[in-house]
Amino acid sequence: MVRAPARYLVFFQYFGTRYSGVMETRRDQALVGVQNYLEEAAAKLSPSCPIKFHISSRTDSGVHALANAAHLDLPRPPGKADFTGHQLAQGLNHHLRPQAIRILSAQRVPSTFHARFSALSRTYIYRLLLGCAHHSQVPVFERDLCWAPPGGPLDIPAMRAASEFLLGTHDFSTFRSQGAGAARSPTRTLLQLQIQPGPGLLARHCLPGELEFWEVKVKGRSFLYRQVRRMVGALVAVGQGRLSPGDIRELLQLRDPRAFPPHAMAPPAGLFLAAVEFGHPSRRGALCTLKGFWIFVALGWKLDNKLPQ
DSSP, X not given: OOOOOEEEEEEEEEOGGGSSBSSOOOTTSSSOOHHHHHHHHHHXXXXXXXXXXXXXXXXXXXXXXXXXXXXXXXXXXTTOOOOOHHXXXXXXXXXXXXXXXXXXXXXXXXXXXXXTTTOOEEEEEEEEEEOOSSGGGSOGGGTTSOBOOSSSOOOHXXXXXXXXXXXXXXXXXXXXXXXXXXXXXXXXXXXXXXXXXXXXXTHXXXXXXXXXXXXXXXXXXXXOTTHHXXXXXXXXXXXXXXXXXXXXXXXXXXXXXXXXOTTOSOOGGGEEEEEEEOSTTSHHHHBOOHHHHHHHHXXXXXXXXXXXX
């Protein structure tokens, strides 16, 4: 009797600047997907057939992840025991070196679990650096990790007022990039949108006093293609006075991607997939915060004993 392969849920993070996105790509490209490297690492664990990672949340080139998720089925040769979650995480991390990809945790899940369709919510954080008169003022340790919009301070109260129009269930067609495919419904529910001060990497040591970080935190069950970057870009335009809060409501009502202001989409570098949340038993592993990412960058392997198994 053939034994069914064990299914695992893995949480992983990556520095998106080095990859074409999270999804698998052809291997002859200058930059390939994070999934390419995950599956190459899994192939080195001597499975009895090729391994496929089923990614929970797609991210574009330049977009980072503090905690993305995926499931995989890992068949073992006859007579070989299944990996524990700890063994799988350690083995994958060993073969992922020196890539900027890290397995945070791995655990067994039922065969009915699906990393994409079982997700309860996804949370993104977009990091803004304010006070830069020129991009050369961005601290070297923050390059590719934030967006410094030109034009001086932002009107944060106006941005918060505009964000209220985006909360709830709407047709977000205007905030979907064209070419994303018309088959999927453009209706999405935004559960949370907060604009709040945020931390800077090594800010206490090297950040000039006139510079400050802000975060746009967005939570929903799922998002349209480039929806978060478009929403953030439109909110920044409100903060700069190029749009009014009422313009955000009108853009929603137009339901037309062509109505989105040209060149207003936020760049990918400041965007982080912060968390993918599932119900029991994996909720504990889903919550990975921005602060935890900075600790990971600074301490690396020292986090091993603190991660959920």
